[in-house]
Amino acid sequence: MKMEADLHVHTIASGHGYSTIKEIVDIASKKGLKMVAITDHGLNMPGAPHWYHFTNMRSLPRIMRGVEVLRGVEANILDLQGNIDMPEEVLTDYLDIVLAGFHELTGYAGTSMEHNTQAMIAAIKNPYVHVIAHPGNPKFPVDVEEVVLAAKHYNKALELNNNSFIVREGSLTQCNEFAKMAKKHNALVCINSDAHICYNVGENADAVALVTTSKICTSQIINFSVQQTKEFLAYHNQQGLLVANAQ
Helix, strand or coil: CCCCEEEEECCHHHCCCCCCHHHHHHHHHHCCCCEEEEEEECCCCCCCCCHHHHHHHHHCCCEECCEEEEEEEEEEECCCCCCECCCHHHHHHCCCEEEEECCCCCCCCCCCHHHHHHHHHHHHHCCCCCEECCCCCCCCCCCHHHHHHHHHHHCCEEEEECCHHHHCCCHHHHHHHHHHHHHHHCCEEEEECCECCHHHCCCCHHHHHHHHHHCCCHHHECCCCHHHHHHHHHHHHHHHHHHHHHC
């Protein structure tokens, strides 16, 4: 199983990334990827870029080396209301895709599984958020089935993050539970590298193994094809217009 798109990639702008956009795109092209999303960390992450970085992404070519480049962010969930650390103007006018997740030292003060679950579900309800990043992080335990049901209801995607198996010790158990529940409830998932260096772009073998074991269908994986990614984002763009017009 090979994904056409990698929707979670970091550059040197994240502060602890090690590659430029050009290096990332060059490797993505060599590996046969058709799309990458540049998703540097949100503003509250230590070492993160200024919000100018995200608005200036409009200067990026839409296609580089035959690879379509999406403009995105991996934002931080801040509170029980599902707020994230990016200005609304940036989210609405400049970015194609928004991931949101829990990170240490970024302002989130939840102290229990109940709080984490409430905050993650609130982030799922946040109209600017498309994908929940690494929900299986064991440092922020949640009620997996409740989160999956919320994601299903709001048509949001839950990430199976390959990098978690490298940098988040103990992730396998909870990630496996997310994969099983996603299969059970036919919820959407997103398989990403979370690469912080260009060589890891598109590398997702461990996450794919979870999908294979859980028998998740390719139709549930939003980045299995570029077409599926575009349809997913188009749906949420349309929903956003409906909400804005209702206001």
